[in-house]
Amino acid sequence: MTKTTELSRRRLMQASAALGAGEFSVLHAAELFLLEAVGGAVFGLAIGWLGFIAMRGIDEHNMEVLITLAMVMGGYALVGGPFPLAAGIAKAIQMKGGDEICICFLGDAANNQGTFHESLNMAKLWNLPVLYVCENNLYSVYSPMAVRQPANRDICANARALGLAAWAGDGNDAEDVCHVAADAVAHIRAGNGPAFVEFSTYRWREHCGPNYDNDIGYRNAAEFEGWRSRCPIGNAEARLEQAGTDVAALRAAAEREIDAEIAAAFDFARRSSFPIRDRALDPVYAQ
Numbered sequence: 001m002t003k004t005t006e007l008s009r010r011r012l013m014q015a016s017a018a019l020g021a022g023e024f025s026v027l028h029a030a031e032l033f034l035l036e037a038v039g040g041a042v043f044g045l046a047i048g049w050l051g052f053i054a055m056r057g058i059d060e061h062n063m064e065v066l067i068t069l070a071m072v073m074g075g076y077a078l079v080g081g082p083f084p085l086a087a088g089i090a091k092a093i094q095m096k097g098g099d100e101i102c103i104c105f106l107g108d109a110a111n112n113q114g115t116f117h118e119s120l121n122m123a124k125l126w127n128l129p130v131l132y133v134c135e136n137n138l139y140s141v142y143s144p145m146a147v148r149q150p151a152n153r154d155i156c157a158n159a160r161a162l163g164l165a166a167w168a169g170d171g172n173d174a175e176d177v178c179h180v181a182a183d184a185v186a187h188i189r190a191g192n193g194p195a196f197v198e199f200s201t202y203r204w205r206e207h208c209g210p211n212y213d214n215d216i217g218y219r220n221a222a223e224f225e226g227w228r229s230r231c232p233i234g235n236a237e238a239r240l241e242q243a244g245t246d247v248a249a250l251r252a253a254a255e256r257e258i259d260a261e262i263a264a265a266f267d268f269a270r271r272s273s274f275p276i277r278d279r280a281l282d283p284v285y286a287q
Helices: 003-019 023-039 060-070 082-096 114-125 155-161 174-192 221-228 232-242 247-271
Strands: 102-107 130-136 165-170 195-200
Touching (some): 082 130, 130 155, 130 174, 155 165, 155 195, 165 174
Parallel strands (some): 102 130, 165 195
């Protein structure tokens, strides 16, 4: 295990304890783990080269390490694809025993997929330990909700109709996210079966990429600026300052730690061996 990987896991555990709900901080660890795996900082360039992206090219032992450290099953381009997979993972957790839960993230458009209703129905029928988290940013790429579903539809109501307990919260308020998440996780771990949470939020930049895309015309400046004024980081910093926290020092320390993690990952990758030519086809065919 590399020093940066251990640091990523330690930060995950620290953040989890701070949040109380725990699992939501897994996203940060997953991002760092992805950077290290793609860059070679986990297994070295020889077998770290992009194999993580396709979840291939890693032997059974290393795959077990990958899943154990990151606790993430990867991403799926197919909208609605993760719902049944999350239910399956939750079923495995249920059969194994313990207080682990599976968390499945989705957007506001994905709940229109048939797999959403089918999976949540079975999750409730089998009382599975799975939490479905909807990040509602009002748009499916460039399509507003008004052209995708009836007016005033309550996404949480969709989940409740299938028997799940459901909560809605402010996705731009870190404290509210923690409280809602904690309630949902506690509900599941108490043996009450699956739960659903919806967090209202907004994306500033384009659907995929680092640029702004307001020039396309699918949203107006007033809406954009209104949501940008609710920046979750800015609002959290303001609260900390009001409580007497030295926010500038806190931010500087966090940025130094993150920069060091990234630098260490790239340094390890640069010092690692290049992919082995004879192994180029290993992830393609069954061995």
